[in-house]
Every structure is written in structure tokens, then in C-alpha cells.
Amino acid sequence: MNEQSRKTSPLKIGVMGGAGADIPREFLQKAEQLGACIADTGCVVITGACPGLPLAAARGAQNRGGTVIGISPALSLDEHAFKYESPTLSHDVLIFTGSGLMGREVVNIRSSDIVVIVGGSTGTLGELAIAYDEGKLIGVLTGTGGITGIVADILEACNKQTGARVVYDDEPGRLIATLLEIYRTEHFRQPSVFCRSTSSASSTPTDGSTQDVVCGMWIPPRGAAARRSRDGTRYVFCSLECAERFDLEPSRWIRESNAGGEHDPSTCGE
Numbered sequence: 001m002n003e004q005s006r007k008t009s010p011l012k013i014g015v016m017g018g019a020g021a022d023i024p025r026e027f028l029q030k031a032e033q034l035g036a037c038i039a040d041t042g043c044v045v046i047t048g049a050c051p052g053l054p055l056a057a058a059r060g061a062q063n064r065g066g067t068v069i070g071i072s073p074a075l076s077l078d079e080h081a082f083k084y085e086s087p088t089l090s091h092d093v094l095i096f097t098g099s100g101l102m103g104r105e106v107v108n109i110r111s112s113d114i115v116v117i118v119g120g121s122t123g124t125l126g127e128l129a130i131a132y133d134e135g136k137l138i139g140v141l142t143g144t145g146g147i148t149g150i151v152a153d154i155l156e157a158c159n160k161q162t163g164a165r166v167v168y169d170d171e172p173g174r175l176i177a178t179l180l181e182i183y184r185t186e187h188f189r190q191p192s193v194f195c196r197s198t199s200s201a202s203s204t205p206t207d208g209s210t211q212d213v214v215c216g217m218w219i220p221p222r223g224a225a226a227r228r229s230r231d232g233t234r235y236v237f238c239s240l241e242c243a244e245r246f247d248l249e250p251s252r253w254i255r256e257s258n259a260g261g262e263h264d265p266s267t268c269g270e
Contacts, residue, residue: 018118
């Protein structure tokens with residue numbers, strides 16, 4: 001396999017926060033620093049393509065050469081600029097959902113591997129709730145006003161276990177470094193999990209587990225990152241990369257699996 005086919009997609013970090021007009025300069029500076037830190041790690045910034053703190057993060061990322069994707073509530077560029085009065089130039093890509101402000105929130109969260117909360121009010125609270133309910137890894141940049149000072153109390157009151165994990169820090173660089181470390185080593189619930197960070201191919205399978213025919217990892221029920229069906233048989237995979245490796249040569253992997261051949265753990269993402 002050539003190096004081009006071994007490339008994996010960069011992680012996407014969603015920055016969700018207050019879009020108001022009267023945000024203190026110190027909060028905007030923190031958000032801008034957050035965006036710069038995300039860009040420095042090679043990750044993609046996702047925002048709701050709105051003003052305020054998310055825009056500051058977008059500018060910070062863009063100033064460092066990072067990639068910024070904006071998830072717009074609008075149907076078109078005209079509606080984005082005129083109806084929603086939202087920015088355009090600090091985003092490399094604008095995706096027009098036509099879903100309105102509330103509908104756009106779901107796309108924001110599901111498009112992000114990691115979600116960071118900065119300031120914010122009811123809209124950001126909604127994004128926090130979606131991210132928490134869907135088991136995301138969440139960072140809270142404390143000291144940026146809005147709901148960031150009460151997130152812990154809100155989640156404690158909810159008293160619900162979803163698999164989500166929440167990290168609090170007031171220093172943007174340290175927060176991003178911690179989130180990336182956790183994502184790559186512990187946050188196994190995510191579909192973009194790196195299988196080298198989980199069980200090895202030689203691990204003893206648990207009841208009901210199924211083996212990834214590419215890397216050989218044993219995957220517990222509901223633990224697969226992807227699945228494929230061929231000739232009435234379903235195959236599950238530990239990572240998106242293993243699934244796409246399978247797509248290139250399905251007959252090879254099926255044949256080798258049926259013959260009890262060796263697996264190739266080197267296909268898994270780093």
C-alpha cells in the first residue's frame with residue numbers, strides 16, 4: 001500500500017460558543033488562541049459559521065494556516081450573509097444546511113470528533129446537551145463567561161451516563177493537548193477510534209465479539225467503528241481505516257480470513 005492510501009483524515013474539533021456582540025475582549029482573545037492551538041496540532045476547526053467567540057477561533061486558526069469549516073444554518077450564501085448576518089471570509093468551507101439555527105446544532109456536533117465549549121448561552125447549551133448525549137469528548141474553556149462556569153453543575157444535575165467525557169481548563173493550549181491525548185488513548189466510544197490504542201489482535205475475545213478481518217482485533221458487541229456486508233455476511237471493523245482498507249480488496253481479506261491467514265495490524269491509524 002502506498003503512502004497516499006495510508007493517510008488518515010485530520011481530527012475535527014468543533015468550537016461552540018457565544019455569538020453575541022458584546023463579548024469582552026479577553027474572552028475573544030482566549031477563543032482566538034484556542035483556534036490557533038487547534039491549527040498548530042494539524043486538526044480542523046469546525047464552527048457554526050457565526051460571529052462572536054466561534055469567529056474569533058476561526059480567525060485564530062486561519063492566521064496559523066489551519067483549515068476552518070463553517071456549518072451554516074442558511075440555504076445559501078446570500079441567506080447566510082443577509083438573513084443570519086454571519087461571517088464568511090474566515091472559513092475555508094461553508095456548508096449550507098438550510099436547517100436553521102437549532103437544526104444546524106446537530107450537524108455541528110456530529111461533524112466534530114471533539115467539541116470545545118467557549119462561553120455561550122442557550123444555543124451553546126443545546127450543543128453541549130447533544131454532544132454529551134452522544135458520548136462525545138468535550139472540552140470546556142473555562143474563564144470565558146457564559147455557561148462555562150456552570151457546565152459541571154448542569155451535567156451533575158442531569159445524572160446521566162452516556163460515555164461522554166468532559167475536560168475543564170482555562171488555558172487553550174493545555175486543554176487541546178489534553179483532549180487529543182484522551183481521544184487517542186482512551187475515548188474508545190468514538191467511531192474514528194485508533195485501533196492501536198485499544199485491544200491488540202492477539203487479545204482474548206469476549207463473549208459475542210467479532211474479529212476485524214483486516215487487523216485481527218476482536219471487537220465487542222456495539223464496539224465496531226464500521227461494518228460492511230458481502231454475500232450475506234457482515235464484517236465489522238475497529239476503525240474507519242480498516243474498513244476502507246477492506247473496501248480496496250474485499251475478496252483478499254475474506255479469503256485470508258476464511259483460510260486462517262495472518263492479519264495486518266499495520267493498516268490501523270496512528
